[in-house]
Amino acid sequence: NAGVTQTPKFQVLKTGQSMTLQCAQDMNHNSMYWYRQDPGMGLRLIYYSASEGTTDKGEVPNGYNVSRLNKREFSLRLESAAPSQTSVYFCASSWGYEQYFGPGTRLTVT
Amino acid sequence: KNEVEQSPQNLTAQEGEFITINCSYSVGISALHWLQQHPGGGIVSLFMLSSGKKKHGRLIATINIQEKHSSLHITASHPRDSAVYICAVLNRDDKIIFGKGTRLHILP
Numbered sequence: 001n002a003g004v005t006q007t008p009k010f011q012v013l014k015t016g017q018s019m020t021l022q023c024a025q026d027m028n029h030n031s032m033y034w035y036r037q038d039p040g041m042g043l044r045l046i047y048y049s050a051s052e053g054t055t056d057k058g059e060v061p062n063g064y065n066v067s068r069l070n071k072r073e074f075s076l077r078l079e080s081a082a083p084s085q086t087s088v089y090f091c092a093s094s095w096g097y098e099q100y101f102g103p104g105t106r107l108t109v110t
Numbered sequence: 111k112n113e114v115e116q117s118p119q120n121l122t123a124q125e126g127e128f129i130t131i132n133c134s135y136s137v138g139i140s141a142l143h144w145l146q147q148h149p150g151g152g153i154v155s156l157f158m159l160s161s162g163k164k165k166h167g168r169l170i171a172t173i174n175i176q177e178k179h180s181s182l183h184i185t186a187s188h189p190r191d192s193a194v195y196i197c198a199v200l201n202r203d204d205k206i207i208f209g210k211g212t213r214l215h216i217l218p
Contacts, residue, residue, distance in 0.1 A: 040210065042211065101154070104151045
């Protein structure tokens with residue numbers, strides 16, 4: 001099992017550009033999450049999906065959209081990137097209470 | 111005030127020392143999670159607790175529900191234990207709240 005995979009690992013964008021971060025899990029988990037991690041702050045929830053076909057906003061959803069394409073895949077889209085979105089992005093999936101994290105995507109917006 | 115507070119924020123110790131990292135929370139919880147984030151960035155689950163104590167190798171996690179406090183202990187610490195340790199709680203609404211992490215550095 002690959003667990004939770006994310007692509008890309010690194011990305012540099014110019015302000016105003018768009019991109020989609022991909023996440024997939026092969027553990028048959030219902031719930032999936034997108035977090036961002038910034039220096040000096042804990043992980044913050046952007047969006048989550050409790051099951052295929054449903055998505056809900058987390059703590060910091062502004063500037064992002066998500067798609068739960070199927071049970072395996074949960075993508076995060078930045079329509080018009082801003083420097084404030086420079087961060088490390090983690091995707092996670094969960095079975096019960098325990099969360100399993102992807103390796104992260106380091107995004108820089110210049 | 112953050113709902114999940116960790117202490118210390120940073121900790122440097124010599125190899126072999128006994129390490130304690132603390133987590134206090136102010137909300138009712140269903141479970142508490144200890145995570146390890148390696149220098150390369152990956153996040154790994156260490157323990158999920160709702161009561162008592164769990165042990166895995168040199169790592170021990172305890173929780174006191176009445177005092178709203180959990181500790182993570184590392185015995186016979188080793189440089190490979192150097193990482194950020196994150197406490198996270200699942201509140202009664204199934205919302206997960208993360209602490210800011212404790213950066214541990216073990217010197218050889």
